[in-house]
Amino acid sequence: MQPDWAFYQPAEHVDVRGVDVAYRRKGSGDPVLYLHGIGMTRRWLPLYEELSRGCDLIVPEHPGFGETSPSEWIYSFEDLVLHYAELCDALDLETFHLVGHSFGGWIAAEFGAFYPERLRSLTLITPMGLRVEGQAPIDIFRLPADKLAAAVFNDRADEFADYADDGKDAVFQRYAELTAAARVGWNPRYDFKLDRRLGRITCPAVVIAADDDRVVPPAQAERYAELLPNGRLVNVSRSGNHPSGHGLVAQESGKIAHEILETIRL
Amino acid sequence: MKELEFIYSVDMTYPWFPPADDRESIGIDMSNGMYNPDLGKRTLDRVVGNTVFAEQLGYDGVLIFEQHNHPLALFGNAIQGATWLAAKTDKIMVAGVGPIINAYKTPVRLAEEIALLDNFSNGRLIVGLPMGIGAQYHSLGVMNPAHARAIQREAVELLYRIWTEDGPFAWEGEYFHIPYVNVWPKTLRKPHPEVFIPAAGSRESLDMAAKFRFTYQAIAVPMPVLLRNIDTFRELCEGYGYTPEPRQITAVLSVHTAETDDLARAEIEKHTLWEKQTFFRFPFEESFPPGHVSMGSLRGMMAGGYRSSPPWKLTWDELIAGDSLVAGSPETVRQRLTEITDKMGSGRVIIADSFTQPDWLQRKSMALFAEEVMPHFRTDGKAVWQREESLLAETSAESAARSPQPAGRPVVDMPEGRVDLYTQPGEHL
Numbered sequence: 001m002q003p004d005w006a007f008y009q010p011a012e013h014v015d016v017r018g019v020d021v022a023y024r025r026k027g028s029g030d031p032v033l034y035l036h037g038i039g040m041t042r043r044w045l046p047l048y049e050e051l052s053r054g055c056d057l058i059v060p061e062h063p064g065f066g067e068t069s070p071s072e073w074i075y076s077f078e079d080l081v082l083h084y085a086e087l088c089d090a091l092d093l094e095t096f097h098l099v100g101h102s103f104g105g106w107i108a109a110e111f112g113a114f115y116p117e118r119l120r121s122l123t124l125i126t127p128m129g130l131r132v133e134g135q136a137p138i139d140i141f142r143l144p145a146d147k148l149a150a151a152v153f154n155d156r157a158d159e160f161a162d163y164a165d166d167g168k169d170a171v172f173q174r175y176a177e178l179t180a181a182a183r184v185g186w187n188p189r190y191d192f193k194l195d196r197r198l199g200r201i202t203c204p205a206v207v208i209a210a211d212d213d214r215v216v217p218p219a220q221a222e223r224y225a226e227l228l229p230n231g232r233l234v235n236v237s238r239s240g241n242h243p244s245g246h247g248l249v250a251q252e253s254g255k256i257a258h259e260i261l262e263t264i265r266l
Numbered sequence: 267m268k269e270l271e272f273i274y275s276v277d278m279t280y281p282w283f284p285p286a287d288d289r290e291s292i293g294i295d296m297s298n299g300m301y302n303p304d305l306g307k308r309t310l311d312r313v314v315g316n317t318v319f320a321e322q323l324g325y326d327g328v329l330i331f332e333q334h335n336h337p338l339a340l341f342g343n344a345i346q347g348a349t350w351l352a353a354k355t356d357k358i359m360v361a362g363v364g365p366i367i368n369a370y371k372t373p374v375r376l377a378e379e380i381a382l383l384d385n386f387s388n389g390r391l392i393v394g395l396p397m398g399i400g401a402q403y404h405s406l407g408v409m410n411p412a413h414a415r416a417i418q419r420e421a422v423e424l425l426y427r428i429w430t431e432d433g434p435f436a437w438e439g440e441y442f443h444i445p446y447v448n449v450w451p452k453t454l455r456k457p458h459p460e461v462f463i464p465a466a467g468s469r470e471s472l473d474m475a476a477k478f479r480f481t482y483q484a485i486a487v488p489m490p491v492l493l494r495n496i497d498t499f500r501e502l503c504e505g506y507g508y509t510p511e512p513r514q515i516t517a518v519l520s521v522h523t524a525e526t527d528d529l530a531r532a533e534i535e536k537h538t539l540w541e542k543q544t545f546f547r548f549p550f551e552e553s554f555p556p557g558h559v560s561m562g563s564l565r566g567m568m569a570g571g572y573r574s575s576p577p578w579k580l581t582w583d584e585l586i587a588g589d590s591l592v593a594g595s596p597e598t599v600r601q602r603l604t605e606i607t608d609k610m611g612s613g614r615v616i617i618a619d620s621f622t623q624p625d626w627l628q629r630k631s632m633a634l635f636a637e638e639v640m641p642h643f644r645t646d647g648k649a650v651w652q653r654e655e656s657l658l659a660e661t662s663a664e665s666a667a668r669s670p671q672p673a674g675r676p677v678v679d680m681p682e683g684r685v686d687l688y689t690q691p692g693e694h695l
Contacts, residue, residue: 075413139404141551141555141556142294142404142551142552143551144549144551171564171568172561172564172565175554175556175561175564176561178556179412180412181556182410182411182555182557183410183412183557186403186411186412186555186556187407187408187409
């Protein structure tokens with residue numbers, strides 16, 4: 001199929017024990033592994049371009065997301081962690097800086113708990129994954145695409161239409177990705193064990209929150225920052241008149257890139 | 267004469283809530299604070315009343331379905347509901363459609379419930395094993411739609427083994443590891459109670475029905491799609507080495523019978539449209555939570571299958587033309603049933619009259635159907651349960667005369683030696 005959505009860039013592929021992993025990589029310097037959230041796959045975002053000017057940025061797509069094949073072996077976050085350990089082995093990444101946004105932030109946190117020695121730093125951007133009573137994320141599995149986009153972009157989805165554009169195949173792409181997410185995260189929609197596990201991650205860690213996150217309540221980012229031994233909470237605030245939100249990787253890509261690059265220079 | 271069996275859907279809806287105008291769904295979070303116990307009990311009692319009446323009239327079976335978290339049917343547990351209905355009747359088949367396997371922590375528990383009811387009811391249980399509509403995956407906390415099909419498949423394979431093999435055996439699956447599977451009691455009906463697989467057309471469901479010779483309960487979808495599904499089912503059956511009997515393809519039709527065609531429409535149109543506008547008011551995301559259907563099935567649906575046009579916008583004429591609704595005089599109903607079941611090659615029909623009509627109206631339609639329609643599809647007017655020999659001895663005397671052969675005799679060690687529990691007091695072995 002001819003790609004017909006914005007920011008498309010062909011992916012490189014690597015075989016990770018039967019999983020055909022699509023990834024995009026650019027830049028030089030310290031390796032930064034970036035784990036995406038749900039949506040905005042199959043493309044090279046402006047954020048990635050900005051980051052790649054200051055590091056060796058590697059953006060793989062999770063099993064079942066983007067152009068990476070689904071894997072019947074993924075039953076849990078632990079399986080995703082093992083998958084990423086194997087991917088890093090395949091790419092000769094012994095230690096690296098790890099970044100995760102939203103759902104990808106949850107995977108990154110789990111990865112760090114199992115392989116803390118491989119992390120040089122950890123940056124979580126509006127991450128989900130913790131149990132904070134009364135502060136659950138909105139129901140991403142139930143909301144129609146337009147309402148989810150409205151929540152992600154604080155009712156300004158039109159301005160960021162390119163980010164949410166998945167082309168003609170959008171319905172199927174979205175269903176496939178939500179299915180891959182549901183395999184590990186339908187129920188429960190948190191990992192209460194992270195409360196203990198995060199204590200193992202002793203590298204410098206930054207947790208980025210937004211002005212008005214309508215997808216994951218900011219209490220989650222605050223709690224992450226508390227639980228990470230060297231965690232620091234950073235609010236990436238609005239540049240213009242509008243509040244930043246869950247989609248701040250699109251809304252405030254310059255500031256996010258700056259925070260990440262600052263963190264890896266620590 | 268064309269032979270057909272008729273299973274009457276006795277379920278009633280609890281309709282006492284405000285119009286759905288601005289509500290996007292009633293399937294997940296419409297508050298149960300709106301439930302009124304008096305009206306609810308009347309709704310449930312009507313199900314029992316319909317069941318008893320259906321037996322008097324000579325329907326082959328009755329059917330209830332399991333729903334969760336909304337008022338469109340009030341049986342959260344189909345087996346429990348079917349147990350109550352079986353207890354209130356003597357002969358009619360009772361279909362509980364059905365326990366959602368994914369709602370169980372172990373299929374063994376379900377096997378026990380099925381076997382117990384099968385015994386209590388003298389083999390009158392039909393058990394449906396649906397995936398459960400998508401909305402229900404939000405409400406029980408133990409079901410994950412992205413694993414549900416795989417779990418259902420494994421659980422059905424385990425159930426089948428429980429039904430067809432003596433225990434104990436070990437089950438070593440992906441989702442269940444059970445070191446000792448050994449269900450008591452065993453089912454009365456051999457090899458197992460009849461199983462319905464309600465399917466809107468997913469190949470996975472059709473394949474499961476074909477493989478185990480279960481009944482394909484053909485959920486109403488647009489007729490061209492339905493006929494394609496039936497072709498697929500037949501091909502799958504042939505692949506497993508047999509040709510399905512007509513009754514293995516069970517049609518699901520809305521049927522209302524009145525004295526004349528015009529009267530039928532006048533009586534039931536508003537109820538039918540209420541159902542379409544309210545019952546099926548689930549947005550895509552609620553009908554199909556992630557993984558609830560395979561990507562292949564999803565592509566099929568988007569190309570014109572299940573609910574690719576909103577049911578709540580359907581008109582009376584469209585429903586009639588679409589063959590999912592049959593309403594009219596006995597003569598019309600006879601003709602339409604013949605046409606539709608001929609097209610489908612199906613030998614059994616689940617009759618789903620309106621779920622909201624008044625009791626008196628429903629009884630009139632049920633009785634008219636039984637007296638004026640059913641006899642045209644039966645050589646002797648008898649229901650299946652009138653023709654089948656009882657599976658069990660019906661009296662103590664008959665039981666004794668059958669001389670059941672036990673696997674062993676119960677004995678007890680007394681001071682004077684080992685004694686048989688049921689022979690003369692004190693008689694030594």
